[in-house]
Amino acid sequence: MSLELKSAASDDVLADLNRAFVAFKDTNEERLAQLETRLGADVVTEEKLQRIDRAIDETKRRLDRVALDLARPRLAGAPREDDAAREHKSAFALYMRAGESAGLKALESKALSAGSGPDGGYLVPTPAEQEILRRLARLSPIRAISSVREISTASLRKARATQGPATGWVAETAARPQTTNQQIVDLTFPAMEIYAMPAATQTLLDDAAVDIEQWIAEEVQTAFAEQEGAAFVGGSGTDRPKGFLSYTTVADASWNWGNIGYIATGVSGGFAASNPSDALFNLVYALRAGYRQNGKFVMNRQTQSTIRKFKSTSGEYLWAPPASLDASATLLNFPVVEAEDMPNVGADSLSVAFGDFVRGYIVVDRLGVRVLRDPYSAKPYVLFYTTKRVGGGVQDFEAIKLMKFGVS
Template identity: 65%
Template sequence: MIPVVETKSLSDDVSSAFEDFARAFEAFKDTNDTRLSEIETRLSSDVVTEEKLTRIDAALDDAKRRLDRLALDRSRPPLGRDDAPRDPARNEHKTAFQAYMRSGEATGLKRLEEKALSAGSGPDGGYLVPDTVETEVLRRLSGISPIRAISSVRVISGGQYKRAFSTTGPATGWVGETASRPQTASPTLSEMSFPAMELYAMPAATQTLLDDAVVDIDRWIAEEVEAAFAEQESAAFVNGDGVNKPKGFLASDIVKDDTWSWGKLGAVHTGGAAFPSSNPSDVLVELVYALKAGYRQNASFVMNRKTQSAIRKFKDTNGQYLWAPPASLGQSATLMGFPVVESEDMPDIAAGACAVAFGDFKRGYLIVDRAGMRVLRDPYSAKPYVLFYTTKRVGGGVQDYAAIKLLKFAA
């Protein structure tokens, strides 16, 4: 019988989940050390050892996901009636929104949005949710959408966000205290545009649920759209083509790092379709130092679970594992001292794939959220269920092409 590391699935205690995760990693290291010893002595590892390592690796991933979920749930603030804002206008909006969600009564919301001169209100565009609900949805997305959590986020009121950037940089120089100041050349400016695209979800509810006065409608709508929004926008921030969705950073033009120029992302090549068999971690070191020092201070690795599983086995020349579990609750695992962000939308290790990204995403990638999230109540299309067509507008794209580097599995 092959021993398996099990997590305490019946316990919701965060501290015990953290202990489970730490214990799983210790078992992983012991088993991987055994595997490496077998390779050194017999030039191959035992099948039983490989199977055991695979099962422990899977248990380690499960423990990490459970820990992340418990930490996220614990960090969420209450969204019930006891925490309702005391501002009369906000309370009025909240009350009108509750009536609309439960019974379809839109008179109150119509009056409020007419007062606010909102051009998008009415049966065709839906009605604005209370700002507490919108804030909670964005908070939840920041916790479960991996790229959003590490990128810059701007809230805009229009359809797109524009910013100017210098392609050459300003001309500067040193002068003495009393010396004349020669005129400097003007910087060459260009404009970047980030349009906000429409993202939607359509949760359904029974009328019985809506009639139940105990049910917190605000919390229900936030929880229902959370997963749908996070899944769609996370995929777009990585691979989106920019057509009716944000443009992901992997959709940028990608060139070898030694031929990098603005408007493209530089990539370090591994030399083949997999990590090198000898000293595989050397390409990770090369990737880290391909990034300028100013960006490395706040840089993170981004990869999917399978890639992280392969890298988890790497050691340095002193026999220390390069991947380390979180030091405390709420922190990320680290690789070579830098946080590891797990994004399942990153490609697997394969020929031509850019399976690892490394950079300062706060400076490198920009997400724009248009203020306002709308809900349109539809009691007709899926009787006896009531559908809630919920929309928000979001965009994104690379804003600093020097801040992100990629590891490409190619010659």
């Protein structure tokens, strides 16, 4: 499909999404009117609202797919390569198609690489690695909104001041009181190994028209994105990144460094019956102004479906569909990021996060994606054991706040 046709398709999907949301609002208004005049809403109206709600979610998924297609140039259109890059690409293609590794061995020996065929596989060419990381940024929701650092060592270490030296105003000739000591913590973010194992037929590998680098990027993107998404949200920090929900959480009034503060809805497993949106405002304003200006909501589709019904005191819906292809849905005028690994609403669940994730969460990529060819384990298919190293964790505990669906 041409770029013009894809752009036209995106406009059509965006229009469908806006029409669906208008229908959603009309049906919800009908439901609310029934609640005011009867003992309960009509079953038919409830079912209609649920169907429209599902249609909004499905249309948003279509919009996301169109946006991804528009942002997916072929590797063949990459900038002109130098001689070394062309040599690596040619040797990598020969290894992938025929299992011939001599060329890659020579290249990696020349580059003093620690990897080898038997124990680590071979580095994919740089354009293919960049394509994989670019696609992950589109598919992995937390990666897309966080700070990302590339490293060449096993871990990233950062020193962060949790309390700076005391400061103040003094007269020109007044005594200067001694300031308190600056408190600095050492943060370490190790890079853990993540893998995928796509399979190919020999017929596909023998087809000269198939772009091998493009194929490997397409095959591993979803597997890597799903594993990353789960780890960045709820990862334990053991053999995988540590998710922001895995840190100790405390009521925001008792917050201190090293913990993540939460705001309670006041109701176990839900919002308050009256003025439920107050909890959202409390969450937003729990964040300091310096972080709030770049704030984003993070929740899954089910939670978003519940919040989509909330209105302001003037009758306006707090949730709004995206205004353009490259925009997000908004809540209280802040972008909404859909992360399906966020928990559903339940007793004491932490189902909504709000914060400046660029300052709050860091994703660490160790340079290099490796591929090990295995033609033996699943004959007649050829398996490609593909690995990369990635880490992550909270780097600023003030920048993220959570909503707890509990009494306190």
